Amino acid sequence: MCDYGFSPTQQDEIWRRWREGQSFSLMGRTLGAPMHHVRRFLYQSGGVRLAPQRRSERHLTCVEREEISRGIAAGESARQPARRLGRSASTVSREIARNGGRDRYRAASADAAASVRGRRPKQAKLAQQSALRTLVEAKLALSWSPEQIAGWLRHQFPDDTSMQISHEVIYLSLYDPRRRQAIDRSLTQRLRTARPMRRPKITRRPTGRGVIRGMVSISDRPAEVEDRKVPGHGEGDLVMGIRPSAVATLVERTSRYTAVVALPDGIKAEQVAPHLIRSLLGIPPQLRRTLTWDRGREMAEHQAITAKTGMPIYLCKPRSPWQRGTNENTNRLLRQYLAKGADLRTFGQADLDAIAHELNHRPRKTHGYRTPAEVYADLLNSGDAPTA
Known part of the structure; x- marks a missing residue:
C-alpha cells in the first residue's frame, strides 16, 4: 500500500488524529502535507488501520x-x-x-x-462461503445494517454455523482492504452512512429550539411510558431536507413501528398540524395513548392536535433529544432514504409509505430480530393494547 511519503511516525499521528475525529484539512496543515494525500492514505485502508503481524510469546521460536x-x-x-x-x-x-x-x-x-x-487476516469467511456471501449481499442491497443481518442469520440458521457471521466481520469485509475481495464494496453505499471508509464516532452537542405556549413537559408524562410495557405511546419529530422541506415521523415505542408523514405545505405549525392529525387518526384507537415530541416550533398547535386526536402531547426538555431516543434512532435510519440535501417535498405520501413499509419489515435486535410489523400486529391482536 502507498504511504504517500508519510514516515511511520507521521502515519501514527494521522491515525491518532483520525480517531479524534479531526478533518483531513486540519491533519494536512499539521503535518505540512496536501490534504488529498491524507485523504488518499486513509481511503486506501478503508479507515481501518492494519495491525502489524506479531508472533505471540506463547508460540515456539x-x-x-x-x-x-x-x-x-x-x-x-x-x-x-x-x-x-x-x-x-x-x-x-x-x-x-x-x-x-x-x-x-x-x-x-x-x-x-x-x-x-500465523498471517492475518485469514481468507474471509464471505470469500469461502458463496451461499453466505450471496445472502449477505442481498440483505445489504435492501439497506439492512450488518448487525441486523448477523442477528437475522442466527435466527434463521440456529444450527448451521457456516451460515452465521458477526456484524463486525461484515464491516471489515466492506472496509478492510485485506478482505475487500470477499464482498462487493459498492454496497457501502447501502449502509446508513453510505461512507466509503469507517469513521470514528464524534459526539455532537445538541441544540435547543424555541419555547411553545401551553406546553406540557415530558416530566409530566405518565410513568408507564418508560418501560414500554404498555403499548400505544409514540414519539415524533421532523426530518429535515433542504429547507423548508421536511417530513414528520411517528414511532410507537413498544413495537418501533414507524409512520412517515408528508408535509407538502411547509413546516410551520399551522401547516404541519392537519397532516399530523390525519396520520394520528389513522392509528387504531387502542394504540393512541400519548405522543412525545421534540421542542420544535412546528408543535405550537399541540393543543389543537390533542383536541382532535385525544392524544396528550409531551415536549422534551431543551437540548435533550435523547428523551425521545427511539424516534432519534429511527430518523437516523431514514437518512438512508431521505438525504439532508434532498428536497423532501418531491416525496409523495405513497413514496413515504413505501419507505416506512421497508423500515417496518427490517428485523430489530431489540425484538430478537423480529420485525416492528410483526410486533405491532401482535399488539393489535393480543388484547394487551389498552382500550380507548
Missing part, C-alpha cells in the same frame, strides 16, 4: 525449533527437548507432527510454515 531438531537427530523422544525448553511434551509432539514427522522435520522450514499459518 526459531531457537526452540532448532533445539527440537537437534533432539530428533540425537534420537530423543519429544519429552526430552520439551523438558529443556520448559514446554509441554504435547506441544513439541504436535510441532513435529504438523511439519512432516521425525524423518522430515527441519527447524527453518517449520518456522517459515508457522509464519505463513
Whole structure:
C-alpha cells in the first residue's frame, strides 16, 4: 500500500488524529502535507488501520525449533527437548507432527510454515462461503445494517454455523482492504452512512429550539411510558431536507413501528398540524395513548392536535433529544432514504409509505430480530393494547 511519503511516525499521528475525529484539512496543515494525500492514505485502508503481524510469546521460536531438531537427530523422544525448553511434551509432539514427522522435520522450514499459518487476516469467511456471501449481499442491497443481518442469520440458521457471521466481520469485509475481495464494496453505499471508509464516532452537542405556549413537559408524562410495557405511546419529530422541506415521523415505542408523514405545505405549525392529525387518526384507537415530541416550533398547535386526536402531547426538555431516543434512532435510519440535501417535498405520501413499509419489515435486535410489523400486529391482536 502507498504511504504517500508519510514516515511511520507521521502515519501514527494521522491515525491518532483520525480517531479524534479531526478533518483531513486540519491533519494536512499539521503535518505540512496536501490534504488529498491524507485523504488518499486513509481511503486506501478503508479507515481501518492494519495491525502489524506479531508472533505471540506463547508460540515456539526459531531457537526452540532448532533445539527440537537437534533432539530428533540425537534420537530423543519429544519429552526430552520439551523438558529443556520448559514446554509441554504435547506441544513439541504436535510441532513435529504438523511439519512432516521425525524423518522430515527441519527447524527453518517449520518456522517459515508457522509464519505463513500465523498471517492475518485469514481468507474471509464471505470469500469461502458463496451461499453466505450471496445472502449477505442481498440483505445489504435492501439497506439492512450488518448487525441486523448477523442477528437475522442466527435466527434463521440456529444450527448451521457456516451460515452465521458477526456484524463486525461484515464491516471489515466492506472496509478492510485485506478482505475487500470477499464482498462487493459498492454496497457501502447501502449502509446508513453510505461512507466509503469507517469513521470514528464524534459526539455532537445538541441544540435547543424555541419555547411553545401551553406546553406540557415530558416530566409530566405518565410513568408507564418508560418501560414500554404498555403499548400505544409514540414519539415524533421532523426530518429535515433542504429547507423548508421536511417530513414528520411517528414511532410507537413498544413495537418501533414507524409512520412517515408528508408535509407538502411547509413546516410551520399551522401547516404541519392537519397532516399530523390525519396520520394520528389513522392509528387504531387502542394504540393512541400519548405522543412525545421534540421542542420544535412546528408543535405550537399541540393543543389543537390533542383536541382532535385525544392524544396528550409531551415536549422534551431543551437540548435533550435523547428523551425521545427511539424516534432519534429511527430518523437516523431514514437518512438512508431521505438525504439532508434532498428536497423532501418531491416525496409523495405513497413514496413515504413505501419507505416506512421497508423500515417496518427490517428485523430489530431489540425484538430478537423480529420485525416492528410483526410486533405491532401482535399488539393489535393480543388484547394487551389498552382500550380507548
